[in-house]
Amino acid sequence: MLLTEFGKSIGRINQRSEGEIVKPVQVLLIGLGRVGTRFYEKFHLLGEDRVKILAICEIDPGHPFLASLKEDGIPVFQDYKDALSRWGSDIDIILDTTNIPSVKIDIRHILQESGNHHTVLLPLVASYLLWHMAAPDEELVQDHSNPGY
Numbered sequence: 001m002l003l004t005e006f007g008k009s010i011g012r013i014n015q016r017s018e019g020e021i022v023k024p025v026q027v028l029l030i031g032l033g034r035v036g037t038r039f040y041e042k043f044h045l046l047g048e049d050r051v052k053i054l055a056i057c058e059i060d061p062g063h064p065f066l067a068s069l070k071e072d073g074i075p076v077f078q079d080y081k082d083a084l085s086r087w088g089s090d091i092d093i094i095l096d097t098t099n100i101p102s103v104k105i106d107i108r109h110i111l112q113e114s115g116n117h118h119t120v121l122l123p124l125v126a127s128y129l130l131w132h133m134a135a136p137d138e139e140l141v142q143d144h145s146n147p148g149y
């Protein structure tokens, strides 16, 4: 028996019943490169009742994807600090795809300083895991230095 069938048979994996309220995961996405853009598309497809993208942070004001975010009604910040102070502990998960280690260090510092014990900054290794699950058929050319996790 497949694991999914097993799960269904013991009632762990069910279709949502009508009217069921499940709190969406509230995400702040930082960086709209190859990975960030793909995550955005995947989350958007899942729908706001599952994943609510609170905002996107992209440092490049001329990024070609920003226009379609505007159409989708997604707030865009150039400086992630502004988004962090706007949304605070309403953010469940921060997905930082900037490929800049000092950004993660700075975010950790901001969360600590602001007493935000709720928001989780997704570790790089977890974003790889998420990538493998979200885009199992999509391999990216690994032109980053060894992520090291």
Ligand SMILES: NC(=O)c1ccc[n+]([C@@H]2O[C@H](COP(=O)([O-])OP(=O)(O)OC[C@H]3O[C@@H](n4cnc5c(N)ncnc54)[C@H](O)[C@@H]3O)[C@@H](O)[C@H]2O)c1
Pocket (backbone or CB within 6 Å): 030, 031, 032, 033, 034, 035, 036, 057, 058, 059, 060, 078, 079, 080, 096, 097, 098, 099, 100, 103, 127, 128, 129, 131, 139, 140, 141, 142, 144, 147
């Ligand atoms: N399969 C994979 O390769 C995979 C899977 C998951 C995660 N990752 C990791 O994702 C990260 C990003 O990879 P990529 O290929 O998308 O990189 P990329 O260079 O294409 O994208 C980075 C983006 O972040 C933006 N950015 C830079 N500094 C910023 C800042 N301070 N604030 C907001 N935006 C900023 C850049 O303008 C750019 O749009 C890497 O660290 C990589 O290791 C890779």
